[in-house]
Amino acid sequence: MAELDPALQDEISNLSTRTTALIDAIRNYSGGNIAQATNDLLAAQAETANTIDARETALLGLIQQQTDKPVPSLMLDFLERIYMRGARRLEHGIDPYSILSVNRGSSKWVWGAQGNLTEVPADTLAYEYDPNTGAPLGHLNEPTSTNEIPECNNWSVNNNEVDRPGGADVFPGGKSGTAPDRIVPTAVSADHYVRQPNNPDNTNADISYYLHFKPQGYERIEIRVNGFGGSVGATFDAGSESVTWTGPDTTYARIIPLPDGWYRCEVAGTATDNGSWVHVFVMDDNGNKTFTGDGTSGIDVYWGQLEVRNAPTSPIWTNGSTETRQSDNIRVLADGWQNRRQASVFVEMSVKAGGDSSDNVLTLGAGRGNERMVLSKEGQIYVTTPEGNSFNGNSYNLDLHPGMTRYALSYEEAGPMHVTIDNGANSRSPGAISNKYLEVTRMTLGTQHTSATGVINGYIRRVHYYPFMMDQADLEALQ
Known part of the structure; x- marks a missing residue:
């Protein structure tokens, strides 16, 4: 935003001075009777309300003239937790739930601002923060997924090869009343491992697994997801924070540092057996799985998770049976912020690994005949209206993981459409609304109106809706 014009600053100062003087006059009122005082007070309140309303309107116009970018009629900022709509955008304290409808039939676990793994109730925005820096990441939007391990914090061992002496370090947050397990290789030359059940049939299936791990003398572990020598696997080195794929069917592996010396180790692939x-x-310091332990050094482990999908999601606690976390669904009902004839939308997301290219960023519409415009994470746009359907194939080759992606689109009813992605680096004008009309009754984020399919796995960071069509150059500048 440009610096405020001196005239605007004078307007703000005059408004503050007049309001303060009016309040002082009311407080110091001493003339007449109580009825007269009451009438004067009511009149003063009415004058104040009318004056402030008029001044706010004038100020808003001046502020808009001072900005380099237009002010949206709907602004959803999941990073700063600022939500605004309509004309009175000087008020920043609107409760998000007065704007948003959040549907998720189960709780979920995210990293909170204090660096602890925290449970968020059902039907609640899942704000997540970087566990180490505290930087806000946005609302964590995820599809439905199931932890296939019936007891996620239960570890099976061979007592001849591994001791479990207790005394593991505390995990930052997590399930109340639970604790990590200390795993110590014995003084026997052997493979020293723990294991958890993998009950689903993995043949030709996408599978992923993660656990939390902390070195206690040994910095390396290897995970084999589908069996002792399974085809989906990787080694994880906490010292160098690096991973090495060790199975031919592995497609993804990552080590994520967490507070207090903990790590989240993730691996995924398409198993052939x-x-x-x-x-x-x-593993020992030389990267060997077969070695003789010293009876003291080991690792701490906590909370494993197996999912039948191509990348892991947020933690799902289990205690005796598998558990399913429901998908996120955020809707914003149209209540005056929308323009039926034309609009521009800006979305900032951080797309995580996994999912499909057709996963949905946002959907507009649901008017006369469940009409809708759907934008996918790879830039595809699908429009369906009573006048007919239109599909514009993906013309981008985007690297969506693990960086941030910005999307912007604008359209005019029965007219052209413009799209930009990634700071304007990819732009086009597909003309998807030609000879069609789009009535907007709601906006849905991270999925479609019609079903919880194609749900995007990632962070929704910011959404701006502008009630007018921008040209392509303005969309690019907006990013």
């Missing part, structure tokens, strides 16, 4: 156990091997 079945395996009934997930194995987690302790």
Whole structure:
């Protein structure tokens, strides 16, 4: 935003002075009777309300003239937790739930601002923060997923190869009343591992697994998801914070540092054969799985998760049976912020690994005949109206993981459409609304109106809706 014009600053100062003087006059009122005082007070209140309203309107116009970018009629900022709509955008304290409808039939776990893994109730925005820096990441939007391990914090061991002496370090947050497990390789030359059940048939299936791990003398582990020598696996080195794929069917692996020396180790792939156990091997300093332990050094482990999908999602606690976390669904009902004839929309997201290219960023519409415009994470736009359907194929080759992606689109009813992605680096004018009319009754984020399918896995950071069509150059400048 440009610096305020001196005239605007004078307007603000005059408004403050007049309001203060009026309040002082009311407080110091001493003439007449109580009835007269009451009438004067009511008159003063009415004058104040009318004056402030008029001044706010004037100020808003001046502020808009001072900005380099237009002011949206709907602004959803999931990073700063600022939500605004309509004309009175000097008020920044609107409760998000007066604007948003958040549907998620189960709780979910995210990293909070204090660096702890925290449970968020059902039907509640899941704000997540970087666990180490505290930087806001946005609302964590995820599809439905199931932890296939019936007891996520139960570890099976061979007592001849591994000791469990207790005394593991505390995990930052997590399930109340639970604790990590200390795993110590014995003084026997052997493979030292823990394991968890892998019950689904993995043959030709996408599978992913993660656990929390902390070195206690050994910095390396290897995870084999589908069996002792399973085809989906990787080694994780906490010292160098690096990973190495060790299975031919591995497609993804990542080590994520967490507070207090903990790490989240993730691995995924498309298994070509079945395996009934997930194995987690302790490795010595030379990278050997077969070695003789010293009976003291080991690792701490906490909360494993197996999912039948191509990348892991947020933690799902289980205690005796598998558990499913429902998908996120955010809707914004049209209540005056929308323009039926034309509009521009800006979305900032951080798309995580996994999912499909057709996963949805946002959907506009749901008017006369469930009409809608759908924008996918790879830039595809699908429009369906009573006048007919239109599909514009993806013309982008985007690297959406793990960076941030900005989308902007604008359209005019029965007219042209413009799209930009990634700071204007990819732009086009597909003309998807030609000879069609789009009535907007709601906006849906991260999925479609019609069903919880194609739900995007990532962070919704910012959404701006402008009630007018921008040209392509303005869309690019907006980013």
